[in-house]
Amino acid sequence: MVSAARLFARQGARGTSIDEILSESGTGKSQFYHYFSDKDELIRCVHAMQIERMLALHSVIFEQLDSWEGFELLQDTVLHLLESQRFQNGCPIGSLASELAASDELVRIDTEQYFDRKKAAIVRGLTSMKLRGELRADTDVQGLADFVVTVLQGAKLMCKVRRSADSASASFRHMMAYLRSHRTALA
Amino acid sequence: MVSAARLFARQGARGTSIDEILSESGTGKSQFYHYFSDKDELIRCVHAMQIERMLALHSVIFEQLDSWEGFELLQDTVLHLLESQRFQNGCPIGSLASELAASDELVRIDTEQYFDRKKAAIVRGLTSMKLRGELRADTDVQGLADFVVTVLQGAKLMCKVRRSADSASASFRHMMAYLRSHRTALA
DNA sequence: AGCCCAGTGTACTGGGCGGTATAATCTCCG
DNA sequence: CGGAGATTATACCGCCCAGTACACTGGGCT
Numbered sequence: 001m002v003s004a005a006r007l008f009a010r011q012g013a014r015g016t017s018i019d020e021i022l023s024e025s026g027t028g029k030s031q032f033y034h035y036f037s038d039k040d041e042l043i044r045c046v047h048a049m050q051i052e053r054m055l056a057l058h059s060v061i062f063e064q065l066d067s068w069e070g071f072e073l074l075q076d077t078v079l080h081l082l083e084s085q086r087f088q089n090g091c092p093i094g095s096l097a098s099e100l101a102a103s104d105e106l107v108r109i110d111t112e113q114y115f116d117r118k119k120a121a122i123v124r125g126l127t128s129m130k131l132r133g134e135l136r137a138d139t140d141v142q143g144l145a146d147f148v149v150t151v152l153q154g155a156k157l158m159c160k161v162r163r164s165a166d167s168a169s170a171s172f173r174h175m176m177a178y179l180r181s182h183r184t185a186l187a
Numbered sequence: 188m189v190s191a192a193r194l195f196a197r198q199g200a201r202g203t204s205i206d207e208i209l210s211e212s213g214t215g216k217s218q219f220y221h222y223f224s225d226k227d228e229l230i231r232c233v234h235a236m237q238i239e240r241m242l243a244l245h246s247v248i249f250e251q252l253d254s255w256e257g258f259e260l261l262q263d264t265v266l267h268l269l270e271s272q273r274f275q276n277g278c279p280i281g282s283l284a285s286e287l288a289a290s291d292e293l294v295r296i297d298t299e300q301y302f303d304r305k306k307a308a309i310v311r312g313l314t315s316m317k318l319r320g321e322l323r324a325d326t327d328v329q330g331l332a333d334f335v336v337t338v339l340q341g342a343k344l345m346c347k348v349r350r351s352a353d354s355a356s357a358s359f360r361h362m363m364a365y366l367r368s369h370r371t372a373l374a
Numbered sequence: 375a376g377c378c379c380a381g382t383g384t385a386c387t388g389g390g391c392g393g394t395a396t397a398a399t400c401t402c403c404g
Numbered sequence: 405c406g407g408a409g410a411t412t413a414t415a416c417c418g419c420c421c422a423g424t425a426c427a428c429t430g431g432g433c434t
């Protein structure tokens with residue numbers, strides 16, 4: 001499963017054969033078909049696993065999203081994660097979604113829920129900042145959260161294509177500047 | 188070639204067979220191998236064609252990017268394009284890049300140049316706004332252009348996954364608000 | 375007419391794919 | 405020990421894939 005994830009990131013789900021995954025993981029075919037009914041199920045499981053892995057990895061950060069430092073931490077973490085793979089993979093969830101969202105409805109819905117959960121965490125953080133009076137009362141928390149998710153996802157694609165963090169970090173800088181433009185005098 | 192593009196958008200390049208393309212376009216195999224040496228070349232040609240098509244389609248808008256109305260027009264055009272395909276495809280260039288950038292270096296580089304050309308058009312527009320005194324003198328034109336490209340790309344992925352323009356249009360709204368926050372008193 | 379040849383239709387090939395069948399092995403319990 | 409059931413290795417199957425071979429067409433030239 002972890003082998004499958006690695007290969008999917010490198011060559012896409014459709015571009016990876018079951019035999020390849022098996023030889024990389026050192027297991028046999030009977031094991032595979034014992035745990036999964038077919039390749040599509042494997043793809044969905046890998047995708048769901050990546051989603052849970054990402055959300056778990058960021059869960060601590062998500063709880064700190066009620067401060068500017070929290071958002072800084074979020075973008076730093078994303079950049080470090082991308083750098084640790086030398087900007088070669090971008091976002092495994094986004095990549096798989098791009099490849100399969102149009103043809104596999106279950107993958108599409110799982111991805112949608114992933115974005116929803118990310119957005120919800122951001123909404124929570126921004127809302128409590130608003131309640132504390134750090135954000136202006138007329139701040140569009142929902143739209144802003146969508147905006148953050150969009151920028152994060154776009155930035156990860158930029159990294160993958162450009163093999164560099166330059167565009168992504170510039171985008172993050174501007175995103176943060178915009179977020180901060182909603183702060184009140186008190187904050 | 189246009190059939191190939193349509194199928195690639197729906198099921199990805201790796202998920203589309205040559206036979207499928209041929210039966211959809213009503214041509215034979217000998218024609219295909221007369222014009223292309225192999226499938227990879229077709230993929231690259233389709234990708235390059237999509238890039239030129241997109242840039243040509245936006246060329247008029249790119250020339251108007253020296254005004255707020257120009258940017259409004261850009262985002263409206265992108266949204267209309269996405270809507271006309273019922274948000275099922277997102278960005279064909281971004282999708283293909285997500286799928287293949289890690290394994291096909293030529294596709295990656297073509298995509299990078301596509302982003303560069305888009306960015307250059309935005310830089311031109313913002314620079315002339317700056318020279319006319321509509322943007323603050325300390326505006327980071329380069330970074331801002333990267334930011335716009337990133338948001339556009341992220342928004343197109345959001346449309347594809349969510350099958351709705353809500354996230355995208357919220358993101359565009361906030362992007363515009365941020366751009367406008369750089370205007371001078373005179374503008 | 376006779377020839378040529380770029381362009382086209384189509385049958386074919388070898389290999390790799392997803393998936394299955396079957397036999398061997400391990401594990402647990404009497 | 406012995407046997408039953410779960411787990412695993414491996415040989416295999418049919419299909420579909422990318423790519424090739426080859427026969428055919430029709431228009432231009434002599």
